[in-house]
Amino acid sequence: RFAMHALEQVERLRAERGRGRYSLWTGDVGVALYAADCLDCRAEYPFFDSA
Numbered sequence: 001r002f003a004m005h006a007l008e009q010v011e012r013l014r015a016e017r018g019r020g021r022y023s024l025w026t027g028d029v030g031v032a033l034y035a036a037d038c039l040d041c042r043a044e045y046p047f048f049d050s051a
Contacts, residue, residue, distance in 0.1 A: 003031075003034055003035045003038045006031045006034065006035070007031060007035055009031075010028050010031050014028075
């Protein structure tokens, strides 16, 4: 339910502002990662491995 609300909010704010948000955790990418994890039934914390 939260993922669907977040996706709708991204779409609405993009239409209002003409652009998205670019922050990983609070922007469009973060919402996309969260929604993808919901669809894949994963509960992992996203991070970048620099090794």
